[in-house]
Every structure is written in structure tokens, then in C-alpha cells.
Amino acid sequence: MERWKVVAIHVTLISLAFLTLLPFFFTINNIFRTRPEFDRAFFSLPDCFKNLAQAITAEQGATFQIENEEGEIVEVASDKAIAFNLSKAGRGPRLAWRAIRPYMVNSLWVSAVTAFGVSFIGSVTAYVLARYRFFGSRLAFLTIISTMMFPGVLTLVPSFLLVKELGLLNTYWAMILPYIAGGQVFAIFVFRSFFSGLPEDLFESARIDGAGHFRIYWNLVLPLSKAAFSVVIIMNIIGTWNNFLWPFITNTEGKKHVVASGLFVLATSEYASNPATLYAAYAISSIPMLILFVYATKPFIRGMTSGAFKA
Amino acid sequence: MTLSHRTWATATCYALIFPTLAMLVVFVFTPVLWAFSKSLFEFEIGADALFVGVDNYTEYLGRDPTFFPSISNMLFLTTFAVFIQLTLPLIVAKLIYVLPQERWRYVYRLIFLIPTLVPGVAVMLIWQGMIYSDRGMLNEFLRGIGLASWATGWLANPRTALYAVAMIGMPFVGGFQVLIYYAGLSAIPDSVNEAAAIEGCTGLRKFFLIDVPMVLSQLKLILILTIIGGVQSFENLLILTEGGPGFKTMVPGLWMYYNAFSFQRMGYACAIGVVLFSVVLGLTLLNIKYFRSTEELQETT
Numbered sequence: 265m266e267r268w269k270v271v272a273i274h275v276t277l278i279s280l281a282f283l284t285l286l287p288f289f290f291t292i293n294n295i296f297r298t299r300p301e302f303d304r305a306f307f308s309l310p311d312c313f314k315n316l317a318q319a320i321t322a323e324q325g326a327t328f329q330i331e332n333e334e335g336e337i338v339e340v341a342s343d344k345a346i347a348f349n350l351s352k353a354g355r356g357p358r359l360a361w362r363a364i365r366p367y368m369v370n371s372l373w374v375s376a377v378t379a380f381g382v383s384f385i386g387s388v389t390a391y392v393l394a395r396y397r398f399f400g401s402r403l404a405f406l407t408i409i410s411t412m413m414f415p416g417v418l419t420l421v422p423s424f425l426l427v428k429e430l431g432l433l434n435t436y437w438a439m440i441l442p443y444i445a446g447g448q449v450f451a452i453f454v455f456r457s458f459f460s461g462l463p464e465d466l467f468e469s470a471r472i473d474g475a476g477h478f479r480i481y482w483n484l485v486l487p488l489s490k491a492a493f494s495v496v497i498i499m500n501i502i503g504t505w506n507n508f509l510w511p512f513i514t515n516t517e518g519k520k521h522v523v524a525s526g527l528f529v530l531a532t533s534e535y536a537s538n539p540a541t542l543y544a545a546y547a548i549s550s551i552p553m554l555i556l557f558v559y560a561t562k563p564f565i566r567g568m569t570s571g572a573f574k575a
Numbered sequence: 576m577t578l579s580h581r582t583w584a585t586a587t588c589y590a591l592i593f594p595t596l597a598m599l600v601v602f603v604f605t606p607v608l609w610a611f612s613k614s615l616f617e618f619e620i621g622a623d624a625l626f627v628g629v630d631n632y633t634e635y636l637g638r639d640p641t642f643f644p645s646i647s648n649m650l651f652l653t654t655f656a657v658f659i660q661l662t663l664p665l666i667v668a669k670l671i672y673v674l675p676q677e678r679w680r681y682v683y684r685l686i687f688l689i690p691t692l693v694p695g696v697a698v699m700l701i702w703q704g705m706i707y708s709d710r711g712m713l714n715e716f717l718r719g720i721g722l723a724s725w726a727t728g729w730l731a732n733p734r735t736a737l738y739a740v741a742m743i744g745m746p747f748v749g750g751f752q753v754l755i756y757y758a759g760l761s762a763i764p765d766s767v768n769e770a771a772a773i774e775g776c777t778g779l780r781k782f783f784l785i786d787v788p789m790v791l792s793q794l795k796l797i798l799i800l801t802i803i804g805g806v807q808s809f810e811n812l813l814i815l816t817e818g819g820p821g822f823k824t825m826v827p828g829l830w831m832y833y834n835a836f837s838f839q840r841m842g843y844a845c846a847i848g849v850v851l852f853s854v855v856l857g858l859t860l861l862n863i864k865y866f867r868s869t870e871e872l873q874e875t876t
Contacts, residue, residue, distance in 0.1 A: 276670060285689060389595040421845050423606040
């Protein structure tokens with residue numbers, strides 16, 4: 265291909281990527297801006313960074329104006345000014361972290377228990393359905409798979425009534441149990457096709473050596489299926505982390521909010537008056553997914569693409 | 576193998592799959608049955624249920640003032656989403672695919688995935704603040720070019736709200752769709768590409784005559800997913816406009832939500848859910864038909 269064409273493609277892609285990421289640049293910029301800065305100009309670099317750069321590059325003996333704790337303007341040396349502006353930059357994230365820490369803990373707990381439940385229950389069932397033929401095994405598989413045709417919009421209201429009837433509103437179980445029940449279906453689908461591909465000889469010799477279901481599952485299936493497990497687990501964590509509606513409606517008292525529902529609650533509370541806090545909360549809420557993405561890119565991509573087929 | 580041994584083995588299998596079946600019965604099949612049975616009643620939580628037969632359905636399909644506006648809004652938003660999802664991500668996937676270095680192709684695929692790491696709620700709220708707020712990008716831009724009188728509350732103005740909602744996500748290059756199309760393009764056999772090159776079929780001609788037909792199954796998949804999503808989704812409207820102003824951005828799912836959780840009309844909400852289910856069911860059957868091909872798609876992503 266001609267060189268100018270390659271350059272043109274790069275320019276197009278970079279501009280589109282820039283537009284796609286613009287909201288996130290905006291978010292990161294706003295983390296470090298105060299309310300007055302925000303009111304003065306919707307788009308501008310944070311004052312604390314400009315002052316920081318000045319203080320760092322200033323000559324020896326130069327003084328800077330900062331606002332002390334009583335709100336008075338005072339003249340200080342450059343090292344004091346650097347410390348002041350750094351702490352000012354950290355204000356938004358500190359306040360945001362204080363506000364969303366309980367939501368993050370709830371999200372991590374709910375995601376972890378759900379992912380564990382889904383992968384454990386799902387893999388055991390898939391192991392049985394993939395490796396054994398017994399009376400009703402085909403019917404059991406079809407029954408499980410058939411639940412994929414019931415969309416969330418059909419079951420949203422009756423599921424709420426059920427959870428309420430069971431007395432689970434405002435508990436973790438209101439989220440975890442329905443998530444496991446729904447999430448295991450696609451997990452079984454993925455695990456079953458993976459386990460079916462494992463060679464029968466392995467299972468045969470394990471059985472001849474006297475291994476029971478537990479030993480076969482623990483010593484044979486688990487070590488061979490790390491790839492399938494990582495995809496199922498990541499797919500589930502993404503789904504749980506992003507689910508907004510269900511935690512929002514089952515937390516009628518607002519005590520067990522997860523990140524997604526908690527952010528909406530924050531955005532409609534008094535925190536909204538301080539943009540830095542709000543934008544820092546958006547950014548912090550994305551960090552766990554970012555870590556997952558960086559450390560497990562391949563399974564993350566596979567988990568995301570296969571997860572979307574559940575719809 | 577004796578019969579009792581066989582029975583014992585089957586019983587063990589059932590014991591092992593019991594947790595799955597029990598959870599499905601309680602948390603999936605029960606709500607599904609309730610959706611149908613409770614849609615025949617009029618009731619609030621905690622109060623006595625009154626049997627009303629199919630009244631909830633006739634009311635929703637015949638007399639509900641939101642029915643026509645919400646269906647037309649849903650059709651507009653879904654059609655718009657379909658048009659976008661079938662074009663821009665495909666073009667981007669093609670542009671990435673024709674780059675000569677694998678390193679850059681990988682980097683671009685990852686870059687377009689970054690937005691999917693941010694919770695959807697945060698994306699909506701950031702857009703609301705950045706683009707549509709009083710001093711957001713759109714209004715500031717209009718003031719900058721001397722059209723200050725055009726500045727408006729985009730999500731609150733009855734004439735712009737629906738379009739403003741539809742435009743969220745500009746420039747609409749979803750990382751997930753790019754990945755799917757990219758996988759489709761990678762799956763085109765070399766022999767096809769070489770034959771095209773020998774015949775002198777390049778550029779736009781190749782794109783429309785070879786690439787688009789070869790990724791047809793990916794296009795169908797995205798089409799069905801986007802439509803099914805469009806019929807069901809209402810979270811974005813709950814977050815951004817609450818269906819207003821008036822019913823300008825109301826959709827059936829959101830009306831179901833309000834009937835259940837604001838107006839305490841649980842039976843009526845269940846009936847709306849059943850109506851939407853019947854729409855989605857037809858689309859899901861199509862989806863299952865293409866399910867097999869999606870398994871193959873993943874191999875190349």
C-alpha cells in the first residue's frame with residue numbers, strides 16, 4: 265500500500281479514537297479542577313497543575329500566593345506551594361474515594377461471590393452434562409438452555425416481587441442469587457462445549473484408577489480448563505460490575521448500593537455540586553475493570569464478546 | 576453393570592446438577608410464570624390482588640396514552656442505533672484491518688475498547704455534563720460561532736430531547752462491534768483477497784462487492800443484538816430524561832418501570848413486560864439461529 269494511504273488511515277483512526285476518548289480526557293481533567301474554576305471556564309487545564317509547574321520551574325527565593333486554611337491569601341516559598349498544589353490536586357480523588365468506597369467494596373464482594381458461584385455451579389453441571397449420558401440428561405440441558413429466551417424485561421418486575429417475598433431486599437443475596445441463577449446458564453453453555461472437547465481417554469483412565477466425580481473434577485477438569493474458567497469469570501465480573509438497574513431497585517434503603525447504582529445516587533445527591541468529586545468517582549469506578557483489562561487482555565476480550573451473545 | 580449401580584450413577588448425576596436446576600426454578604422459572612399470572616391482576620405490594628383478566632393488556636394496547644409515543648420513540652432510537660452500528664464500526668474495522676503492521680492493528684483495537692471499561696452509568700452522566708449541560712460543549716460551540724440563540728437544554732427541550740438521547744456515544748465507534756467486524760474481515764480467505772487483487776477489484780469496489788458480503792453473518796448478528804437491545808433498554812432514559820419532557824423520550828420498558836416502582840401498578844407492569852417479551856421472543860429465535868456462527872467468530876478475536 266502507498267505510504268500516503270497508510271498515513272491517511274492513521275490520521276482518520278487517531279481522530280476517531282480522540283473523539284471516542286474525549287469524554288474520558290474531560291473526566292480526568294475535571295478531577296483536578298475546583299468549583300470556581302469549573303464555573304469560570306468549562307474547558308481549561310486545572311489551576312493547580314499550572315501553579316505546580318510554575319512552582320517547580322521557579323528560581324530560588326521566588327514566592328507564591330496560596331490560600332491558607334482560613335481562606336486568606338499568603339505568600340510562601342516554592343516548596344510550600346508545591347505541597348499545597350499537590351494536596352489540592354488530590355482533594356477530588358480523596359473525597360470521591362470516601363464517598364464510593366462502600367460501593368466499591370459492595371461491588372467487589374458481589375462480583376467475587378457471583379463469579380465464584382457461577383463458575384463453580386456452572387462447571388459442575390457442565391461436567392456432568394458433557395461427560396455423562398443418563399436418563400433425562402438431554403432434557404436437563406435443553407431446560408437450562410431454554411431459559412436464555414426469557415429476556416430481562418419480562419422477569420424484572422416479577423423477580424423484584426419474588427426477592428421481596430423472600431425477604432432479600434436490601435441484602436447482598438438479592439443481587440448474588442439471581443445473578444448466579446441467570447449467569448450460570450451461559451457459563452454451562454461455554455463449559456459444556458469446552459469439556460466435551462477433552463479426550464475421553466483421560467476420563468476413562470481416571471475412572472479405572474478409581475477416581476470419583478470429585479477427584480476427576482478437581483484433578484483433571486479444573487487444571488485443563490483454566491482458559492474456559494478465565495473467560496467465564498471475567499465475563500461475569502464485567503456483567504455484574506456494569507449492572508445498574510437491579511441493584512438500584514433492590515436497594516430500597518440504599519445501603520447496599522454497588523458502583524453502578526451508587527454513581528447514579530452520587531450524581532443526584534449533594535456531591536453533584538462539586539464536579540471534581542463526581543468526576544473522580546467516575547474515574548475510580550473504572551479502575552478495577554482497567555486492571556482486569558491490562559492483566560488479562562485476551563480473556564477479557566473473549567469474555568466481553570461472548571458475554572454479549574447472551575442477549 | 577447392575578441396574579442398581581446404574582440407578583445410583585444417575586442419582587449422583589442428578590445430585591450434582593441439582594443446584595443449577597434449583598436456582599433456575601426459584602429465580603428464573605418462578606418469575607417467568609409470575610410475569611404471566613400476575614399480569615391478570617391489579618395489585619399493589621402488600622395489598623389484596625384483584626383479578627381483572629386481560630384488562631391490563633387491553634388497557635396498555637388500547638387506552639394507554641404512552642403507547643403510541645413510546646413505541647414510535649423506541650422505533651426511532653432502535654432504527655438509528657441499527658444504522659449506526661452497521662456502518663461506522665465496520666468502516667473503522669476495515670481501516671484497522673488494512674493497516675500493514677500487526678502491532679498497530681492490535682493497538683487500535685485496544686484503544687477503541689477503553690470506553691467499555693467505564694460503567695455505562697458513568698458514560699451517560701459524563702455525556703450529560705460534557706455535551707448537553709447549559710455550559711456544555713454544544714452550547715459553548717454555538718455561542719462561539721454566533722448562534723447563541725440556538726443554545727438550549729438539549730435533554731429538556733421537547734424538540735431536541737429524543738435526538739439528544741440518540742446522539743449519545745458519538746462518534747459511535749463501539750469497541751465490541753469493531754472486534755466482531757474485525758474478526759469477520761480476518762476470516763476472509765486469502766484466496767478471495769488475492770483473486771480480487773488480480774481482477775483489479777480494490778478500494779471502495781472491493782469493500783462493497785467483497786468485504787460487506789463476506790461479513791454478512793457478523794452484520795446480521797449485530798443487527799439482531801442491536802434490535803433486541805433497543806426493544807428492552809431503558810436505563811439510559813431513566814438516567815438522562817426520565818422519559819420526559821412529557822412523553823417525548825418515553826419507551827415501553829421505562830413505562831413498565833414507572834408503573835411498577837412509582838405507580839405501584841405491579842400487574843400492569845407485568846402485562847407490559849409480557850407484551851415486550853413477545854416482541855423479543857421472535858427476535859431471540861432469530862438470534863439462536865445465528866448462535867452457532869458466533870461461537871466460530873470468537874475463535875478469531
